Amino acid sequence: MKAFIRQKGLVAPLDRANVDTDLIIPKQFLKSIKRTGFGPNLFDELRYLDEGYPGQDCSNRPINPDFVLNQPRYEGASVLLARKNFGCGSSREHAPWALEDFGFRVIIAPSFADIFFNNAFKNGLLLIQLDEATVDRLFDAVEHTPGYRLDVDLVEQKILMPEGEAIDFEVDAFRKYCLENGLDDIGLTLTDNSHAIREFETRHRASQPWLFRDA
Amino acid sequence: MAGQTLYDKLWASHLVSSRDDGTSLIYIDRHLLHEVTSPQAFEGLRLADRRPWRIDANIATADHNVPTSLKERSAGIAGIEDNVSRIQVQTLDDNTTSFGIETFGINDVRQGIVHIIGPEQGATLPGMTVVCGDSHTATHGAFGALAHGIGTSEVEHVLATQCLIQRKMKNMQVRVEGQLGPHVTAKDIVLAIIGKIGTAGGTGCAIEFAGSAIRDLSMEGRMTICNMAIEAGARVGLVAVDDTTIDYVKGRPFAPIPAQWDAAVENWRSLVSDDDAVFDKVVTLDAAAIEPQVSWGTSPEMVVGIHDRVPDPAAATDDTTRRGITRALEYMGLHAGQKMTDIQLDRVFIGSCTNARIEDLRAAAAVVEGRQVAGTIKQAMVVPGSGLVKRQAEQEGLDQVFRDAGFEWREAGCSMCLAMNADKLGAGEHCASTSNRNFEGRQGYGGRTHLVSPAMAAAAAIAGHFVDVREFVDTPAPARRAAGL
Numbered sequence: 090m091k092a093f094i095r096q097k098g099l100v101a102p103l104d105r106a107n108v109d110t111d112l113i114i115p116k117q118f119l120k121s122i123k124r125t126g127f128g129p130n131l132f133d134e135l136r137y138l139d140e141g142y143p144g145q146d147c148s149n150r151p152i153n154p155d156f157v158l159n160q161p162r163y164e165g166a167s168v169l170l171a172r173k174n175f176g177c178g179s180s181r182e183h184a185p186w187a188l189e190d191f192g193f194r195v196i197i198a199p200s201f202a203d204i205f206f207n208n209a210f211k212n213g214l215l216l217i218q219l220d221e222a223t224v225d226r227l228f229d230a231v232e233h234t235p236g237y238r239l240d241v242d243l244v245e246q247k248i249l250m251p252e253g254e255a256i257d258f259e260v261d262a263f264r265k266y267c268l269e270n271g272l273d274d275i276g277l278t279l280t281d282n283s284h285a286i287r288e289f290e291t292r293h294r295a296s297q298p299w300l301f302r303d304a
Numbered sequence: 305m306a307g308q309t310l311y312d313k314l315w316a317s318h319l320v321s322s323r324d325d326g327t328s329l330i331y332i333d334r335h336l337l338h339e340v341t342s343p344q345a346f347e348g349l350r351l352a353d354r355r356p357w358r359i360d361a362n363i364a365t366a367d368h369n370v371p372t373s374l375k376e377r378s379a380g381i382a383g384i385e386d387n388v389s390r391i392q393v394q395t396l397d398d399n400t401t402s403f404g405i406e407t408f409g410i411n412d413v414r415q416g417i418v419h420i421i422g423p424e425q426g427a428t429l430p431g432m433t434v435v436c437g438d439s440h441t442a443t444h445g446a447f448g449a450l451a452h453g454i455g456t457s458e459v460e461h462v463l464a465t466q467c468l469i470q471r472k473m474k475n476m477q478v479r480v481e482g483q484l485g486p487h488v489t490a491k492d493i494v495l496a497i498i499g500k501i502g503t504a505g506g507t508g509c510a511i512e513f514a515g516s517a518i519r520d521l522s523m524e525g526r527m528t529i530c531n532m533a534i535e536a537g538a539r540v541g542l543v544a545v546d547d548t549t550i551d552y553v554k555g556r557p558f559a560p561i562p563a564q565w566d567a568a569v570e571n572w573r574s575l576v577s578d579d580d581a582v583f584d585k586v587v588t589l590d591a592a593a594i595e596p597q598v599s600w601g602t603s604p605e606m607v608v609g610i611h612d613r614v615p616d617p618a619a620a621t622d623d624t625t626r627r628g629i630t631r632a633l634e635y636m637g638l639h640a641g642q643k644m645t646d647i648q649l650d651r652v653f654i655g656s657c658t659n660a661r662i663e664d665l666r667a668a669a670a671v672v673e674g675r676q677v678a679g680t681i682k683q684a685m686v687v688p689g690s691g692l693v694k695r696q697a698e699q700e701g702l703d704q705v706f707r708d709a710g711f712e713w714r715e716a717g718c719s720m721c722l723a724m725n726a727d728k729l730g731a732g733e734h735c736a737s738t739s740n741r742n743f744e745g746r747q748g749y750g751g752r753t754h755l756v757s758p759a760m761a762a763a764a765a766i767a768g769h770f771v772d773v774r775e776f777v778d779t780p781a782p783a784r785r786a787a788g789l
Contacts, residue, residue: 104627106624106628109743111722112743120391174537178439178741181340181455204454204539208458264327274461274469299568
C-alpha cells in the first residue's frame, strides 16, 4: 500500500448523497481477478453514455459531458468532496481500488458507510469525516473557485484551505500509523499477535470444541 | 454495572487483543468464500508466501457469476459461456483446491448462495463469528452469530491470521412489537425499518432485532431481516437465540456431533441480551401497522406501503434529499403522486440471499397457484437459493406451480439480484424483485428495481402491476376478474 503523509490536490465535488458502491464500480467489472485497472470504469454509468463491459478500450466511448469528473476544470483531481453515507451498499473492495486507480487519495464527506470506510484505508486512501456545515462550505468554495486545491496533512491532522484557514480532522491512531507507513496489516498482525491468536484458539477449542471440525 | 447486550457477549468471547485506540483483533470461526471477492486475496497470500491459518474454518462456493440456465450448468464450469465469468469461477476452484478448502462445486446439490448454504448446512452456528467478502453476511446474525461483511483485504487477513481487525460498534436495538397482518412478511418488516431509519440509520452499529414480531418469525424470516441490516447501514444484524434457533440447527451436516450437542445448547442459551443491557439507540415499530412494502426509488429507504403514492420532492425537508428524490424519479420514470398500484412491470424476479429459501418459494407459489403471469410481463423467474432448496421445492411440486403459471424455474445462484450473469434487466424496464438493492443499474444497465416480498412479487407477476397481495389472495375468482386481476 502507498504511504500517505501529505497531499495537496485539486478538489472535485460529487454533489449527491448515498453514493453506493454499485455506482462507484458497476458489477460487470467485478469479474476481474486482478486488483488493478479499475480506474477507467470508476463511476462508469455516470461517466459514459453507453453501457461498459470489462476489457473494453474506454478512450473511444461517448462521454457524459454533464458528469463532474468529465469537466476539464476537475481533471487531475485527487481529493473527492462527497455527501453523506458515501460508499454504501456492497462490500466490493473494487470501489476503493477504482477510486485509487483513478487518482484519488482523499475523500471528504459528512459520513461514510462502514465497510467502504475500512476497505478504503487498506488501499492508501484517506477518508475524512467533517460536519455537514463544513462540507457545505467546501462545496460552495469549490464551485466558486476554479482550481480549488486543499492541502491535506495527515501527520498534523489538518486540512489547509487556500483561504488560509485550517480544518482539524480525526483519524484512528492505528489507521494513521498504517497509512503513514504504507503498512500491510497482515504482517503486523502476524508479528504482534501470532502468539495471542494461538493461545486464544487453544482456549476457544477447549470451551467450544464444536466450532472446530478437525477436533 | 449494566448487563451485556448479545453483541457485547459475542465481542467479548472472540476478543484476542486490543490496542489503546480501541482497534482490536477478533477471532473468526467461520469464513465463507465465493468467486468475486476472493481471487485477489488468494493472490496476495501467494505473493507473500503465506498459508491459510486454519483450513477447516473455510467453506467456498461460486454463486455471484454462475449461470442459472440448465443448459450452461449441465456442463459444469466449462459450460459457462461468458469467458470472464468462467475464468473467475475456475480461479475459485483452483485456489480452493490448491489450499485444500472445502468447496461446493457448481453442480453439487449443496451449491447455492453463500448466505443460504451456510445456515442450511449448519455451518453457521449460534455464538460463532462469521465473515464473508459480501455485505449480506449480516444474514447469519439471525442465529445469534456475529457476522460481518468484509472487503477483499480483510478476506486475505482472515485467511492468513484467522482474525479480523475491528473496532467495537455501538449497540442499537430495533424492536418490532405486536402481530403482523396476514400476508405481511419479514421482508415487509425490514423494508419498513429501513424506510423509517434510513440507509445510514444503523451506520457504526450492530443492530439487534427484537420484540414479539421478531420472536414469532421462523429462522428463514429472521435471516431475511438480518440480511438487510446492511441496507440500514449496519454491518451486523442480530437476533437472540431461542428454541426456534436451536431446533433449526439440530441435525444439520455441520452441526455439533451428538456427544457435544448438550454442551453446545447450554452455551447457546446464554446468547441473549441481558434484561438490564443498555443500547445506545432504540427504535420501535408496531408490527400491526406495517403494510406490504414496495420501493419506488433508487435506495432501499425509498419505500412506501402498497396503498401509498410516489412522494413529491417538493415535500422534502432539505436540498440534498430533494435532489435525491428528483433524480430517483427521473431514473425510475415515475412522477410524484403516482399510485404504487399503477406501476406497470416488465419482469419479475423471485430469488436472492434475501428471499430464495423454501418458505419464500412456498409463499410465492401459494399466490401463483391456478393463475397465469400477465401477458404484459416479458419474463418472470424463480431462482432457488441453493440446490437443496430447489430439490425441496420440486419434491413439494412448487416448480410445477410456477411453470404452469408461466414462470421460468432456474438453477441456484445470485442471478438477477446483481446481474453478474446473463439474468438482467433491459434499460428502462421495471422489475418486481425480492432482492435487497434497488440502486441504479444494479439489476442491469438502466434497469428499474422495485423491492418487494415474494408474495407481493408473485401477485405483481399475475396482475402485471403492483397490487395488494391481501386483496388479491382473499378475493374470489369472479370478483378478481371484475377487478381486472
